[in-house]
Amino acid sequence: xxxxxxxxxxxxxxxxxxxxxxxxxxxxxxxxxxxxxxxxxxxxxxxxxxxxxxxxxxxxxxxxxxxxxxxxxxxxxxxxxxxxxxxxxxxxxxxxxxxxxxxxxxxxxxxxxxxxxxxxxxxx
Amino acid sequence: xxxxxxxxxxxxxxxxxxxxxxxxxxxxxxxxxxxxxxxxxxxxxxxxxxxxxxxxxxxxxxxxxxxxxxxxxxxxxxxxxxxxxxxxxxxxxxxxxxxxxxxxxxxxxxxxxxxxxxxxxxxxxxxxxxxxxxxxxxxxxxxxxxxxxxxxxxxxxxxxxxxxxxxxxxxxxxxxxxxxxxxxxxx
Numbered sequence: 397x398x399x400x401x402x403x404x405x406x407x408x409x410x411x412x413x414x415x416x417x418x419x420x421x422x423x424x425x426x427x428x429x430x431x432x433x434x435x436x437x438x439x440x441x442x443x444x445x446x447x448x449x450x451x452x453x454x455x456x457x458x459x460x461x462x463x464x465x466x467x468x469x470x471x472x473x474x475x476x477x478x479x480x481x482x483x484x485x486x487x488x489x490x491x492x493x494x495x496x497x498x499x500x501x502x503x504x505x506x507x508x509x510x511x512x513x514x515x516x517x518x519x520x
Numbered sequence: 521x522x523x524x525x526x527x528x529x530x531x532x533x534x535x536x537x538x539x540x541x542x543x544x545x546x547x548x549x550x551x552x553x554x555x556x557x558x559x560x561x562x563x564x565x566x567x568x569x570x571x572x573x574x575x576x577x578x579x580x581x582x583x584x585x586x587x588x589x590x591x592x593x594x595x596x597x598x599x600x601x602x603x604x605x606x607x608x609x610x611x612x613x614x615x616x617x618x619x620x621x622x623x624x625x626x627x628x629x630x631x632x633x634x635x636x637x638x639x640x641x642x643x644x645x646x647x648x649x650x651x652x653x654x655x656x657x658x659x660x661x662x663x664x665x666x667x668x669x670x671x672x673x674x675x676x677x678x679x680x681x682x683x684x685x686x687x688x689x690x691x692x693x694x695x696x697x698x699x700x701x702x703x704x705x706x707x
Contacts (some may be wrong), residue, residue: 401644401691402660408641409661414554418568423546426575427539433579434537 527591529672535582545570546575548590553599554660559657560603562645564638570606574599584636589671596662596672600654656682 414422486494525533525541527548533541555576558567578598585594645653658669659680666680673680 406660422572429576430579
């Protein structure tokens, strides 16, 4: 079988090429895409570099739901009100102990005291 | 940029942001990608558009290139997949009906000789099924051997050999109809 047609197809397929305009347009678009891709990376790298642990800068807009609000320092409660509040802040364990004691005292006064602790009446 | 740099080294440099390396790859392989795409879509203008899309998407894809295959193999796979996607999502197949190419070529100011050759190529490709066209694009257009084409297409070498024999048969039938317009006879 002669391969003339096959050779012709091969030659034509190798010969096919885009127009000069299309090639230039495509190459320009590709270089623009390349620049955009790596410019984005450079920008992200710069932001990453600036975000030292001390600064705690966030890329998200402050107050946005996606990330907590970035704060450099934790606010300390130095005012009188905060100290007053601290006085009444009780740990859960202590709260439970206090509750148990209160219940025991109530039981003692309400149930036990009317029968055993009432002084005897005078009978004369 | 050293012209002797191999494709894989250039791709690594480009993947790390070296614009000169990417430009060199563009210059070396732009037409190659176009040829492979044309082999599948069979329409000059569509092939130009798809090629442009492929290269515009390549900077991002390059970052994922692991370098475990030759760059040209990887490029051919991307080109073939993009061309097939293009065929699926557009009306390209409808636009490649007889007559469209001639009109397009005339509008581009092709010479009569070029028109005749393009028409023949168009007719020849139309006689082939999708699988055969992909195979022809790689083995005939890109001069790949069976093993290389099989690697790109993800099939056995024997499949490529069988497809080549089918291509021969179809072209032979096309020639027997004279002047390259025997598509109807093959249907």
